[in-house]
Amino acid sequence: MSKKVYLDYAATTPVDPAVFRAMSAFLKKDFGNPSSVHYFGQKAKSAVEESRQKIAGFLGCSGEEVIFTGSATEANNLSINGLLKGINGSQKNISKPHLIISTIEHHAIFEPCLDLKKRGKVELDFLPVDGDGIVKINELEKLVKPNTVLISIIYANNEIGTIQPIAEIGKLIKRINEKREFKIYFHTDAVQAVNFLDCNTDNLCVDMLTVSSHKIYGPKGAGALYIRKGTPVAPLILGGGQESGFRSGTENVPGIVGFAEAVACIQDPRTKIKNIRIRQLRDKLIKRVLKEIPDSQLIGSKTFRLPNNVNFNFKSAEGEAIVIALDQKGIAASTGSACSSKSLEPSHVLLALGLSEEEAHGSLRLTIGKYTTEEEINKVLKVLPPIIKRLREIAGVN
Amino acid sequence: MTNQPYYSKEVVKRFLHPKNLGRIKNADGTGKVGNPRCGDIMKLDIKVEKKKNKEIIKDVKFHTLGCAAAIATSDMIADLVKGKTFNKALKVGYSDVAKALGSVPSVKLHCCVLAQQGLKAAIEDYKKKSEKK
CATH class of the missing domain: 3.40.640.10 (Type I PLP-dependent aspartate aminotransferase-like (Major domain))
Incomplete structure (x- = not known):
């Protein structure tokens, strides 16, 4: 593996x-x-x-x-x-x-x-x-x-x-x-x-x-x-x-x-350079996911945003299921879906933005760090679209 | 506090490769239920066969928008009730579904209840339809 x-x-x-x-x-x-x-x-x-x-x-x-x-x-x-x-x-x-x-x-x-x-x-x-x-x-x-x-x-x-x-x-x-x-x-x-x-x-x-x-x-x-x-x-x-x-x-x-x-x-001055690279990786991730996965959107401002954070919403795919499916492919991520929380409440942050409970249901957070490589981002870009497609099939939405 | 992985192998297996996914053409009954707590939605079709005046569930297929546990429990209940009479099928409890899956995290037991409700709704739909006939 x-x-x-x-x-x-x-x-x-x-x-x-x-x-x-x-x-x-x-x-x-x-x-x-x-x-x-x-x-x-x-x-x-x-x-x-x-x-x-x-x-x-x-x-x-x-x-x-x-x-x-x-x-x-x-x-x-x-x-x-x-x-x-x-x-x-x-x-x-x-x-x-x-x-x-x-x-x-x-x-x-x-x-x-x-x-x-x-x-x-x-x-x-x-x-x-x-x-x-x-x-x-x-x-x-x-x-x-x-x-x-x-x-x-x-x-x-x-x-x-x-x-x-x-x-x-x-x-x-x-x-x-x-x-x-x-x-x-x-x-x-x-x-x-x-x-x-x-x-x-x-x-x-x-x-x-x-x-x-x-x-x-x-x-x-x-x-x-x-x-x-x-x-x-x-x-x-x-x-x-x-x-x-x-x-x-x-x-x-x-x-x-x-x-x-x-x-x-x-x-350390090198941190600045590392952070620029992190931002570039993140921007690639955002751009490609929004382009390649239909009914996807970025949650939260793109401009006033930490350079390492991505939070997507996918229609008709549930966040915890996405996280478990990604984990099976060796990718660790997170979600604000109710299904993943101990309280079974959707994330109060996502609701505060005006997202419906249904939209919060399909959230996926990916956060990049200084050890993240471009190959790893490419792997996500390869693995994520079929997972969303498959979960939509399971949901009976095509 | 348990020291088990979050999901059992059976849950992960059924989540990744559900056996009973899809719809039944000309289904005899359809149940659509939603979980108000977490927002999961389940659609369940049944095919019914009459044998010696008894109604037996011949086939079950599902679509579920929800977490890994919701998908796995949908798939499992389908297997558990196939070939059973309505009475026996309705006796399949959420704990039976959980047991068949190895284990389900306690916070996810409501997913098993959702599967149970989906089946019940499908049987009720069948009964309603057959009354009309």
Whole structure:
């Protein structure tokens, strides 16, 4: 059997060899606990602090503004629940805080917000997106209320790869804040953006920003939240007071070292060239699939889109069946179809764009990475059209 | 939490190469059912033969727009009810379909129910048609 083709880089990525090398010493030789005062502990501690500096450099912030977490999901939860907890102490005049998030947030933002709303802790409003999957920035100011405390907008969507105008939103919020008694804090989930887009926190005018290690060729189990100095975030995990008290628990030293190395790899000038190649492969994939497969369409803006993301909709073919059929041919992909989700609900992102449930039913996501080759894209172009044709036969639609 | 692959070999086999795909010309009964939860649609044709005053399902063919499990269960129920009387065919439960497929992920058991409903709808359609005759 020929080699497997991995086209699910938005789900997770393999660890870069440089990352693996950087990590390995901290798994075995330099295994100390950073909280220990002896040699082993201090060696580990300095590795964590160096890693923090590297990531701070990438985000254009100071080291103390970077808090390591166990995942980006945890960082997102900290940004919302931690801020609300912190504000409860400092802004007593607000009885029920108001949050605004987009309709295409990742579950790691969606669920904590829905949970807060369900428990009566917050008021929640959604900033809608247009048919291209871009937030309607003109509608943001209308949603703002006197008790609004946090706006969280995903930088680049994980399913359809659409890029949101974060810097523009950041500037707008800054302007709104000038006229207000209580500051509105601005958070962005930048997990999918880090590989490709500017993540300078000053350029973006954000107060908090979430990053993940395993989406950028780093190890799983490491994430970080940038918290701008003065943002009243309170810790959710209490214990030994690690991470300046923001996140207790012994630091995942090898994970953090690998994470920082992965960020360093992105800053390598060669990444730009790799990303151009990724975009070219993606454009070939889009062009050929839309041409060769009837009743197919690209979901989400083609222009404001991550260079590695493709999300197609195929009429009369179900997404999970496409994924299973591709897997049988050695190609790994993903779908937003209800059939593939644990809840049996279609993707909220696809529905937010105005797609019908039926259209969401036929979605296929392919995400390209730095190890993707042209041969692999050619293989997809060879294998995919007959799969769609066959599934339409099975559906009785020709 | 189970340590099995997501789909059993039998599910994958039936999904890739369904034996009972298609339509029956001049079908005696047709059932069309949709799953409101996930959006799958199944069409099922039956050919009925009368033997000693008993109606027996002679052939079943299907078309399904849905996931691998929906397609595999459609194909499997066709095999399970062929040659059976209506009464016996209607007794084939969703768990029988799942069992015959080796295993079906618990989140996919509703696909087996869809197959069952498709068959029931086809038999009802047949009965309605024969009343008219």
